[in-house]
Amino acid sequence: MTTEELEQLLAQQPIALLHRLARGRVQRHFRAGKRRLIEVLLRHSAENRAGFESDLMTLIGEKPVHPAPPPPQVPTARKPKSTAPQRRSTHRPVEPESHEPGVTLSSWLEGLGVPPPKTFVPDAWQEDAIAKLREGDVVVSVPTGSGKTYVAIEAARRAISENRTVIYTSPLKALSNTKYTEFSKIFGADQVGILTGDRRDNGQAPLLIMTTEILRNLLYDAGGGEIDIRLDTLGLVILDESQYIADPERGVVWEETIIFCPSQARMLLLSASIGNPHDIAEWITSIRPTPCHLVRHSTRTVPLRAGYLHPNGKLTPLFRTVGIPHGHPSHLHPEAKRLFAQYEDETLPSGRRR
Amino acid sequence: MPPSIHPVDLIIALRDKHLTPAIVFLTSRRACDEAMQAFDHSHILLPPPRQAAIAAVLEKVIAQYPSIAEHPLIPTVQRIGVAAHHAGHLPSWKIAVEELMRHGCLDAVFATTTLAAGVDFPARTVIITQSSIRKSRDFMDLTIGEVQQIAGRAGRRGKDLVGFAIVTPSPYIDLNVLTKGFTGHPEAINSQFVISYPMVLNLLKAHPLDQIQPILAKSFAQFQLNQRAEVLQRKLDDLGDQMEPFGPRVCTDWITEWQTFDQVRRQKSHRAPIRRHEPPEVAARFHFLTPGRVVGFARGRGVVLRQYRSKGQKSPMITALREGGGITESPASTVTEVSDRILDCVDAPVYPWCTPESVEELLHHLEELPGRLPELPILIPKDNEPIPDAIVQTLGDFACPTCPSRSACQTDYPLASKLRQEQHRHVKSIQALRTSLWHRFQEKIDVLQQFGYLTPTAHLTEDGEWARLIRIDHSLLITELLRADAFNGADPAALAAVMSSIAHDDDRPGAFPRVSSGLASLLGQVRKLAVSLSPHEDPPLLRADIAAVTERWIGDPTLTWIGLCKSTTMAEGDIYRLLARTLEFLSQLHTLKATHPGLADTASRAIAALRRGVLEELP
Structure with a gap:
């Protein structure tokens, strides 16, 4: 392919494709307009022309055919191409297209509303986590918004009733403040204290809120010989948002805290959904006296639906199904697919595709 | 058609479908602010009772945090029921917005994605407009975990039957990233264990050197390294099984023996150069x-x-x-x-x-052409004599040509040598995985010994005893500054200003107040030291303009928060964070009362001067 041919080919592609191509090749490619982007890409392609061209071809091959056909009315009209095994040899397996038309907007929106007020009944996993905490440390990995705080509150309540100190840590000062207000309402203002780098409010209270860094420093001071009375009666350490252990800058603080946490205290790690919570649990089991239990739960308490809103205000479901089709990212709603293709077409600054 | 939906249209569409309250995640603070401005002249007002509800909640928050009483966004929040919430705002404003959301007073909050990880307030709907976020100066695709964290804000327990995550396109959005994020499993997380100077000092304070390695082995980092080592070990065992048939033959190490023999043989066959019978001068000239x-x-x-x-x-x-x-x-x-x-x-x-x-x-x-031309000097090489090749002569030393297992060696050699190479590689990597943390720790010990914080036997020196109390970023720079008496006689304002320039790690440009000459020369010294330490610790940005902000705030006790904000283009929230971080650094200096009473005193005076107005509102 000559450079001119390549340039022409690039000019025919949608800008989104160019950006995907530029990813990892060009710095700050998102700042560039199409013409500039092509220029930079061409300059870059000199380094590894063959690789560049093959990536481009893969991307072009991947791209859905535009404009997307309208939702097929007759489901059996298409031939079953998914049976061809050689098509699967591409790096992304071709999913068998399912041919039912997507859900309608009205059925997608159905069920929207406020549930009737009912008394709070804890979920099974919440009770499980609290029960397991009697036997040892617990790692909780559940989706955002599932009610991790309930577990924290119940566990803290129990430890306080046993005259033990509870330390609750969060990664951010802002979160600490929110929790301070929230816990003060639940436990009473005299039961909750907050420690920051330069200030301590109610520092002898049974439930102490601080950032993880502060707790780490307390543990270091204890290790260095300065005995802090609170660490003796410490019964429970709650590390909220403990997926921060993977934070490039601050993750090490969580590790230090867990390594140096006094052995008589129980640990409760609350984390958003992560891919390998069992690794964390296994690790904690391997370094602490009591076994660590993993409480995992992947369904959301409030079901989630995904939608697509076109800039002209038209709303459609994003997927063919009402809920999220887990494991099937390509099950897009035909209407959403069509509208997004149209969007990509129209936001193209020049050289529209035919 | 515009590249993305207009904020007013967005709110109208959401209200129409009863999808409010919503959190709208936008790419930048600026996008959030512009979205708010878009409502300035719109007429999609809230009904009066809801406006009154907002006013009532705001009044309560303002009573607690007076700093937001004059906030410029309040009219829009009250009229339309939308608000902006990002890192450029004061914490108290963010609390107010969160409070409003909790009471269900707002229809939408425009927020940056940093919110997704930070503060916890849910809504019925989240609107996603981007597929990448800014991380350390470059845009990165959202990970599956991040998409789910964002989408997780949709659907309030007890208040919604279902939650909605709605994608609306903007330039550079990649729908694949988002659909994968919705439907996929979150990524595994990995340890980010770094060994810092304070960690080394504190560990050595509490434990003798020979107990350190077991402590490091307790880290999640080592746990994951061990996992990788185990995988390699398993491969190594497999290789051992595969190597079974290639055990000792006539000679014990037949692989090496055959390898050398084979090499020699090949080299021999190669030495038959093409002989051209041409005199050397012709050959040399021919090139020209x-x-x-x-x-x-x-x-x-x-x-x-x-x-x-x-x-x-x-x-x-x-x-x-x-x-x-x-x-x-x-x-x-x-x-x-x-x-x-x-x-x-x-x-x-x-x-x-x-x-x-x-x-x-x-x-x-x-x-x-003229009659005489300069002649080209051509170097004519001497007849190159054949180099006596030691290896050729040793070919006779090998037993291989007459060995009974020669044919077996010849056929097995390629596979056996490949397997053996792999074995060696795995053994080496396993070794590296098991010991890398300890080596990194030792490197830090070497540096600390060089600077005199540790004795040659890895005990804390007098300096090490206090240096371990500085447990912040750039600790080596700070402790070295203290040892150089850089802050001798510095006033609280100058001390705080230097600390804030060390603490600040954002390179966002802007206009700032002027820096005083005394502070400028002090910063010059700090910079010189930071550069000299750069082989051991990355130097901080040390922005003089940032230092000037702090210097003004402390130097002039009558300066109001509004006055400070007006003297710079820095966002309110950024100034707040800067000063809060400075407070943290100063309070670390304050812990050195025992060894540096003068400095600790200056630090505590700086803390007292810093903590006023807005900075006093929150613990």
Whole structure:
């Protein structure tokens, strides 16, 4: 392919494709307009022309055919191409297209509303986590918004009733403040204290809120010989948002805290959904006296639906199904697919595709 | 069509479908602020009772945090029921917005994605407009975990039956990233264990050196390294099984033996150089007989048009344009003189090997040449004697040619040697995985010993005893500054200003107040030291303009928060964070009361001066 041919080919592609191509090749490619982007890409392609061209071809091959056909009315009209095994040899397996038309907007929106007020009944996993905490440390990995705080509150309540100190840590000062207000309402203002780098409010209270860094420093001071009375009666350490252990800058603080946490205290790690919570649990089991239990739960308490809103205000479901089709990212709603293709077409600054 | 939906239309669409309250995640703070401005003249007002509800909640928050009473966004929040929430705002404003959301007073909050990880307030709907976020100065695709964290804000427990995550496109959105994020499993997380100087000091304070390695082994980092090592170990065991048939034969280490033998054999077969029977001067000259070269023959001169080797004899030949216009083919040995002159000549693929025009031109030039031309100095190599090859002579030393297992060795060698190489590689990597943390720790010990915080036996020196209390970023720079007495006689304002320039790690540009000359020279010293420490610790940005903000705030106790904000283009929230971080650094200095009473005193005066107005509102 000559450079001119390549340039022409690039000019025919949608800008989104160019950006995907530029990813990892060009710095700050998102700042560039199409013409500039092509220029930079061409300059870059000199380094590894063959690789560049093959990536481009893969991307072009991947791209859905535009404009997307309208939702097929007759489901059996298409031939079953998914049976061809050689098509699967591409790096992304071709999913068998399912041919039912997507859900309608009205059925997608159905069920929207406020549930009737009912008394709070804890979920099974919440009770499980609290029960397991009697036997040892617990790692909780559940989706955002599932009610991790309930577990924290119940566990803290129990430890306080046993005259033990509870330390609750969060990664951010802002979160600490929110929790301070929230816990003060639940436990009473005299039961909750907050420690920051330069200030301590109610520092002898049974439930102490601080950032993880502060707790780490307390543990270091204890290790260095300065005995802090609170660490003796410490019964429970709650590390909220403990997926921060993977934070490039601050993750090490969580590790230090867990390594140096006094052995008589129980640990409760609350984390958003992560891919390998069992690794964390296994690790904690391997370094602490009591076994660590993993409480995992992947369904959301409030079901989630995904939608697509076109800039002209038209709303459609994003997927063919009402809920999220887990494991099937390509099950897009035909209407959403069509509208997004149209969007990509129209936001193209020049050289529209035919 | 606009590249993305207008905020007003967005709110109208959401209200229409009963999808409020919503959190709208936008790419930047600026996008959030612009979205708020879009409502300035819109008429999608809230009904009066809801406006009153917002006012009531705001009043309560303002009573607690008076700093937001005059907030410029309040009118829009009250009229329309939308708000912006990002890192550029004061924490108290963010609390107010969160409070409003919790009471269900707002229809939408425009927020940046940083919110997704930070503060916890849910809504019925989240709107996603981007597929990448800014991380350390470059845009990165959202990970599956991040998409789910964002989408997780949709659906309030007890208040919604379902939650909605709605994608609305904006330029550079990649729908694949988002659909994968919705439907996929979150990524595994990995340890980010770094060994810092304070960690080394604190560990060595509490434990003797020989107990450190077991402590490091307790880290999640080592846990994950061990996992990788185990995988390699398993591979290694497999390789061991595969190596079974390749055990000792006639010689114990037959693989190495065959390898050397094979190498020698190959080298031997290679030494049969093509012999050309041409005198060395002809061979040396031939390289220079390129098209356009002016050469002398026994009679007359000529210009080389091409060179080639004759088919039969392989002897070097040239085609030359002779004076008078004849084109001759002659052996290179007939050239008597090679001149240091090349004429322009346009190559052609067929006889006469250059274009007719250039033949004309060459002839013309050839005739115009002066009588004597400088001769090209050509180095003629001596007859290269064959180097006596030690290896060739040793070929007879090998037992292989007559060995009974020769054929077996020959067939098995390629596979066996590949397996053995892999074995060696795995053994090495396992070794590295098991010991890398400890090596990193030792490197830090070496540096600390070099600077005198640790004795040669890895005990804390007097300096090390207090240095371990500084547990913040850039700790080495700070402790070195203290040892150099850099803050001797510095006033609280200057101390705090230097600390804030060390603490601040954002390179967002802007306009800032001027820096005083005393502070500027102090910062100059700090910078010099930071550069000299750069092999051991990355230097901080040390922005003088940032230092000036802090200096003003502390230096002038009558300065109001509004006044400070007006003196710079920095966002309120950024100033707040800067000062809060400075407070943190100062309070670390304050812990050095025992060894540095003067400094601790200055630090505590700086803390007292810093903590006023807005900074006093929150613990």
